[in-house]
Amino acid sequence: MTEPIIDAWIQHPTGKFIGHDMFASLRRWMKLEVIPEEIPVELTVAALDAAGVHKALATAWWGPEGPLLSNDDVARTVAAHPDRFAGVGSVNLHRPMDAVRELRRCVKELGFVAVRQLPWLWGLPPNDRRYYPIYAECVELGVPFCLQVGHAGPLRPSDPGRPIPYLDEVACDFPELRIVGGHIGYPWTEEMVSLATKYENVYIDTSAYTPERYPEALVRFMKGPGQRKVLFGSNFPMIQPAKCIAQVDSLDLPDETRRAFLYTNAQRVFGLEG
Helix, strand or coil, X not given: CCCCCXXXXXXXXXXXHHCCHHHHHHHHHHCCCCCCCCCCHHHHHHHHHHHCCCEEEEECEEECCEEEECHHHHHHHHHHCCCCEEEEECCCCCCHHHHHHHHHHHHXXXXXXXXXXXXXXXXXXXXXXXXXXXXXHHHHHCCCEEEECCCCCCCCCCHHHCHHHHHHHHHHHCCCCCEEEECCCCCCHHHHHHHHHHCCCEEEECCCCCHHHCCHHHHHHHHCCCCCCEECCCCECXXXXXXXXXXXXHHCCCHHHHHHHHHXXXXXXHCXXX
């Protein structure tokens, strides 16, 4: 029987999204020279199939200039294959009450399971006051708050992604809030591991890194006290899920730890059905 896999962070991209100027460095890494106008959802499903991924969390992107991948774009992706995708929304930090209302719409009307904000995109670390209404509403709605931690791949400053002190303050102020730090936290991986150790509701997802690039501090954590704290993610289309899954064996994870990493941790944190 094929082992179940949940990918905690992907995007079903549009041509407008992947062609944005700030992704020039990522397109170079991906060796993407021609940007298609439209990208069928079936191509993303095929990438999941190639990796044996059963379900993926498709994320929206909202930045200071507006949506790059709108919540309604993500809702259409989920509606096309509801058995394969769960939606993760994004909101406008510059208008906190509009952000709260949009978060409610995402969860209550669109059926999304989380919200994700990118501190580097806004130039605002997560302890900025503009995030706090969103944290409170996430607690009320019972959904996780997801964010990027670590250095920024696009050509933007990385400091807003540093876990300590910024995310440390948030986790301390909102102990009920489930927080998922995506992209491992490198080069501050040990800071992110320390927060996941310290706080019951802080988690790490491995998106944007293939297993061969996981820092040793993270792998030690996964095999030890962090067995229930680390979630698999690819960050498709920037990295193909199949490339990540092909390298999981190299981590030499015990069976129970492997299943937790690939499936049960995400299932529990995001409240996904079996």
